[in-house]
Amino acid sequence: MSADAAQQAWDRIDSWLGAHAPAYAMLNPPAPEEEIAAVQRRMGVTFPPDLVATLRRHDGAHEDFLLPTHDRLLGTRGCEERSGFLRGMLAEVLDADDEEDDEEDDDGAYWHHHFVQFASYDITADGLTVDCRPGTSFGAVGRFFDESGTDFGHAPSLGAYLGDVANSLERGLPFQGGRTWPVVSDGALEWDASERSHPEWGDPSDPPPSADDASLPALPPRGSEEPLRAVHVRKLGGLGALVATLPRETVATAAARQTRRLADETGLARYPEVAAALDALVGGRPVELTGTGPLGLRLRQVRREASAHHNGVRGQAVTCLVLLLTDLPHRALVRTADVRSRISPDWRAALHADLGSPPLPPEPDTAFWTTLDNPAIDAGRRSTGV
Template sequence: MTRDLVQDSWNRIDEWLREHAPRTFATLGPPAGHEEIAAAQEELGVTFPPDLIASLLRHDGAVDGAEAFLFSTHDRLLGVTGIIEDTTFMRCLAEDLDEEEAEYYWHHGYVKFGSYGVTSDGLMVDCRPGRDSFGAVGRFFDETGTDFGHADSLGEYLAELADQLERGQDGGAVTFNGRLFWEQASPAGPEWGSADDPLPAPDEQLPELDLSCSPTDLLHVSRLDEFEELGALIAVLPRERVADAARKQLRRLAVETGLNTYPEVRSALDAWERGETPPRPQQTDPLALRLRKVLAQADTHRDNLRKRAAEEVVHGIWGSPYKSVCGIAGTRSRLTADWRADLHADLGNPPLPSIPDERFWGALRNPAVDSSWWAAQYAQDQG
């Protein structure tokens, strides 16, 4: 029976989360009550497939927030209350559609059980009895409507999720600081260019490097907030510790994207790691010519990652270490699933603070970080 598959799958999911991501596991709710589930079906005027009922009897959703359990689609598991609220909202969006349009956008018989949160996107199940698709799992997108084919039942969908978790990084599941993350990182594209390539002539038509960065450039607090507890850590560490992490992060990025093979880049990074800041180059200096050529080749090969890496060489060495470490980590997040652990190691592996909230940013006093708006709000709240 598929209900047994639901229980077996949740057993596997729960066991994996307890061992590898206990903070994420803690966000899963207790079982819903039979009466509550029955009342939800009556209110929505539908019959839940047995698999949805079985899943709710195991976990009544996941607590909302940064640490919440998410499916690999980055949708949060909804409980009974969330199912009613989100499904009712979707019906309001689709109330003027005819039967044929509703089939491909949102039908009255669809029920949402996973929510993306930021938009109305999410996972849904077909609750129309008597149809071959009864119990099938689909996903709704704001722009394109409902797409089926994800699984014939919620039990199958949960079994595949358990498989993904047990495959670890090969299945997209990454853990850090007791939390589960779903990553789509992939290595850099095919190599192009060679360390033996001659430097371009000074008058060759190439994109110019943006050399306007400065060590005193402010980093907006919103950029740090994206990195959650790692962002909070960066915000409170001494500048030299952050600068050291930026040096290590930039070397990682240069190796991962092949820039480290160029002697001009490698020499500049070597000097920087020795504590010697190289002179800021002119557009026709060897390092600048090499990076400008990389920018041109990256455009030709549509290699945005290597293009960003070339830009980060300049920003890293001559810009603000706070801006640099965030920019490099953001680029590396598209190259390697372990970027969080790497960044934490390069910062010295100190204890991580909690995920920052508005109060944290309001109380922050770091001259390299622009938290003025939050500071004003904090001061106002403090009277």
């Protein structure tokens, strides 16, 4: 929990942000030395050296800069206020008459007087916490959940935690080997949670099943989905504005490329019938889809097997391909982007590239979406849409 470990980690984090993301500017300047000391006196705790070093480096951050747990780094005032709020929550849990004794005996399973929250989820009371109790646990990093209490084991110290953040940024790997990846979008750092796509199951050499196989699910019929509403496109931000305004042919090309990426990532492209269809679509050639043809039978088989393997992403890849094959490129593109956002950390950059890498517009406002004139997208003025 040395101050040096935190300082070295911040050197690496600040350097990476300065080179890759203007989010660096969202980190605050250092906290005054006297304020760091005053907060500790008022709280009646001693901060670990790496928390002091962190506050000396950055007195918190604005809401747009988040740590991998999507918690915002707090400054001196934030640490005091959030920890004080949680002390109040603890007091409500404990019996008023025995409050002092209970606090002394409390093992910190929920909260403890000597815990300090140094990063906050903001929407709830959840957040990253450092243990300031004297003893062997001093400096350990955990996370508080308002429903279940404090869970330690996230890192032995704040310096180690920040070192893991720096490793993830520099190497482009999931944070602490989990599912959260660092991604730069529109010049800002984001942490995306990715699921495993399990592309390994299924034997592509097996012939398609017979059309007489009663266990095969049907393909989704055209028009079976709700209209593509603007709210779904809006979730893509500036990329959504491009999807809504670029020519339909450009969107169709991007949808084919995105579907190919998704099929590769989920193992759907391993099947020869699917690979041939995707090659044709990416090349701008038409592909016929029927429920009893080789491609349709293969997709129906994959839907059945995806359900049996509890592999939703491959099943959704089938849906995306069917949408594309039934000439619904906007739906296919938005659905594919939604699925890829959960399994691929670079999905935004790939989507932008597949759209032709045009300049990203500013984040569109409500007026943009309510006045959108695109027959493929229901902006709320129509009861139906394509």
